[in-house]
Amino acid sequence: MKKTSLKDIAQKAGVSTALVSYVLNGKEKETRVGEAIAHKIKQIAKEMNYQPNHLAKSLRSGKTHTIGLIIADISNPFFANVARVVEDEAKKNGYTVIIGSCDEHAEKSWDLLNVLINRQVDGFIIVSCEGSENQVHYLKERNIPFVLLDRHFPEIQTDFVATNNYKASYDAGVHLIKSGYSRIGIMAYKSKMYHMEERVRGYKHALRDNNIEFLDSWLKEVHFETMDSEVRTAIDEALASDQQVDAMIFATYGLAINALKYINELRIKVPSDLAIVSFGQAEVFDLYYCPISYVRQPLEMLGKTAVEFLLKKLKNPEEGMKQILMEAKLIVRESSKAKTATLSG
Amino acid sequence: MKKTSLKDIAQKAGVSTALVSYVLNGKEKETRVGEAIAHKIKQIAKEMNYQPNHLAKSLRSGKTHTIGLIIADISNPFFANVARVVEDEAKKNGYTVIIGSCDEHAEKSWDLLNVLINRQVDGFIIVSCEGSENQVHYLKERNIPFVLLDRHFPEIQTDFVATNNYKASYDAGVHLIKSGYSRIGIMAYKSKMYHMEERVRGYKHALRDNNIEFLDSWLKEVHFETMDSEVRTAIDEALASDQQVDAMIFATYGLAINALKYINELRIKVPSDLAIVSFGQAEVFDLYYCPISYVRQPLEMLGKTAVEFLLKKLKNPEEGMKQILMEAKLIVRESSKAKTATLSG
DNA sequence: GGTACATGCTTAATCGTTTAAATAAAATTT
DNA sequence: AAATTTTATTTAAACGATTAAGCATGTACC
Missing domain, CATH: 3.40.50.2300 (Response regulator)
Structure with a gap:
């Protein structure tokens, strides 16, 4: 019992997949789909419990709606909690987070970075570890959006969210x-x-x-x-x-x-x-x-703001550089x- | 500067993408690719720093090499550590883990399950929460591979790894x-x-x-x-x-x-x-x-064994049911x- | 009645891979 | 020399979606 695809719906409705795609993406108006047909398509989609295939979507769009979160040390409860905040905040915005801990090792961080780049994450939130400056430069060069969290390098111009x-x-x-x-x-x-x-x-x-x-x-x-x-x-x-x-x-x-x-x-x-x-x-x-x-x-604020900065950048790559130092208590x-x-x- | 694709390599080498694919997947022997060409392709791939596109691969193969890990409560350090073990073990085997915590809420768990199914994870490792029996049944019905970890339902026949x-x-x-x-x-x-x-x-x-x-x-x-x-x-x-x-x-x-x-x-x-x-x-x-x-x-063993069970099942869906109770100390x-x-x- | 435009839908290319099947050329057998 | 087999490579479909462009219709205007 395979998952239902656009094709299946199209077949059942007797229309082309294009129409189905338009309707299910709420583009009925712009693309002038007939009301009757639109309704029918929605109906069938519901009946067949259609769930779009993220892979296909991502392949086409180049966007995975996934954020890579690289943490210097996840066994530190502070970071573990930051990770939770980031995850929750991302989920609220329709993003999935893939977390990796580099345990304060730059090489491990490098590996993670590559694994996640290969997984086509849209961007990164990174709690850097010592000796990972080259990685930050790499991301800048390749124009991969990222925000540094909690730790940053003053000599490298980047977005960051950190504590004072x-x-x-x-x-x-x-x-x-x-x-x-x-x-x-x-x-x-x-x-x-x-x-x-x-x-x-x-x-x-x-x-x-x-x-x-x-x-x-x-x-x-x-x-x-x-x-x-x-x-x-x-x-x-x-x-x-x-x-x-x-x-x-x-x-x-x-x-x-x-x-x-x-x-x-x-x-x-x-x-x-x-x-x-x-x-x-x-x-x-x-x-x-x-x-x-x-x-x-300010754990919550740090996490939330990092996500906010990154998502803004993903939505608009021209967005200016954002840096913020938050006060601890x-x-x-x-x-x-x-x-x-x-x-x- | 786009990522290099198979096509780019093929073009540069003056061959079809098929050959490139064969070579880079180590199928030169079975598919009888000429030694000279094979070498040339590898060379070019290296030069252009080719990294395969996971999305395309996954779309084609139906396998994402991703595991969904649903944890009842990630703020519990025991579970947080189990999560780390699972992640490490999965990574060793070339799998990526997407973690979600349902905070002991069955509905949240249900949401997570769906999000992850949509993300086409290959299988699940789940620390169930109260009232999530229907979710377990759902996975069974849909034939989605999963292993219950730490908590299980004795009245439902499933794979599980738990403590005595x-x-x-x-x-x-x-x-x-x-x-x-x-x-x-x-x-x-x-x-x-x-x-x-x-x-x-x-x-x-x-x-x-x-x-x-x-x-x-x-x-x-x-x-x-x-x-x-x-x-x-x-x-x-x-x-x-x-x-x-x-x-x-x-x-x-x-x-x-x-x-x-x-x-x-x-x-x-x-x-x-x-x-x-x-x-x-x-x-x-x-x-x-x-x-x-x-x-x-036995935190380490629990996590490792859960991954082991799941991966075995992914490799061979006909694999028999595996249940194990480990002793605590x-x-x-x-x-x-x-x-x-x-x-x- | 011909041109122009609006409407409603389909076609087909595309994203980056994989892989069965087809093909062509070379080597071997009969 | 023809038939067969082996070797080396290409073609093209497929995965599941998106979307620009194309193609019929029908309606409106002068």
Whole structure:
């Protein structure tokens, strides 16, 4: 029992496939199809439960109504949620999303890109990973529409939707200072990615603007791949030295999780021994015995806007370049509460 | 600068598209293409960076090399991870996956199914939600290949890959009993889904086989949609009554998370006030001040096997029905440690 | 009554592949 | 040398849709 095609309907109605196509695409008026026939065609289409073949449509039109979404790390709940938003938003507009995670590997990202290009996606939304600049250039050269999400390359002119990471980190730093912490560290990925540099920069400026001298030993940079062990070392160092920190900003969700596990093991008390503010958002932060203060990025808006930008570009390739930085919001919880309160402890 | 097609290559090589197709599909031998020409064609294809058009291929062959993955709830990290496994495994076999989450709504699942059928996916892997039996029947009738994952309907003959939930829950119950708990409750979704019933059944039998009389008030069933508030009520009831529980099994990850948040608020101590074993697996359980014992389902194997079953069926539609129940493993942590140890507290 | 236009429908090309069947040329057999 | 087989290549239909162009009609106008 094959799917019914235009031909089947045409045959049953005794007309050409052209008429059927016109009618079912709502072009009866422009193409002057007889009312009686039009009605008959619609009737038959319904009876036979006609569903157009997307492949054929796409082959003809060159449009697949599919978006490729390449995510740097889908195991990060922030990105997982962004992916959901993108998917929902796309579906609302009649688009299907194909998701791929490159797990922070540029080669994997490259493979994905090619697979999806071959699948004829109409455009891309990309959370770039380190070393994927060439891919961005490639897309630009080939004139394939795309929007960068959450991470972007300031030296490459592209559409992007991202968070103001500098500001977010600055705010986090100021918040800790105002809460009475003065020896504030930051843990970040060892990375040349702009969003990461911005987070470190914001933190440093927060210290500077509050007359706290930044110490090199307060910046802990770890490699993504060997995070598990490096985080432990970093925590050990941050707490053991004579430049011991009393608060720490975690530049990503993954770093925070790893650190918290270790901190648990060490029986270090948050926030009395160590105050914490983390980027990223996740249930985990609510569930920790001492709820974690975090930087809430405008997840929904990021996803929605990225889709919006891309679809606009798909509809009109001449559309101008769109770039937007959205503000994050610092959610203050127990893990960074004012130090005075813990002086008694 | 259009993509190069078979035609372009044919033109440049001065041959017909047929030859090009044969050569590039490795059918030179069967179709006896001249060696010189074959070589020339390959050469040109490489030079022009030929990438076949999947749409055209699919239209012709009726195969899209795409799998539809419908997940009951992608916000559940267990399912999110299963999705990753399925995706990776599919990709290894040259398949692309289109994921959709129905958020436990049968209608949404129905919509997804249709969207994906229209997109001509070759087959489905489905984590069914309540009330979607008709969809399973529909697929069977229309002879669309599919494999049910994690949840199945015992009264419908289908391929499936799932966990032995009865056994898992039974083990969890026995473990708690052996650890000295005797007033053991269970929190589950109010649902007619088989996997949920099995979890309750296993728990009950664990009690029965250890001469503990099951009390109705120990079974807390909450609705998925209104989980947030109902979980609180359930916890209140479980702890306040004269039939107060000293341990609790959570039949899903979501329930556990919600309950733990509330338990935190109430300042209830785990496990001294309440021991806990939960289904599902997530970082959260590691991070809780008292790491949570949980039932680890064979996530990787489930996903891989589902893909394997489906691909076999796609390759050979006559393939027999495949059903498998995999064993879960109880991971014992602090949250359910032997009661004697806490008698002093 | 001839030209012009409106109406209602069909034809056929096209998108990029695959592949059975046809064809032509060369090699082998009778 | 004719018949047959093998080898190398082309032709053309098909997948399922879209759409410009063509072709009959009928109606209106001068």
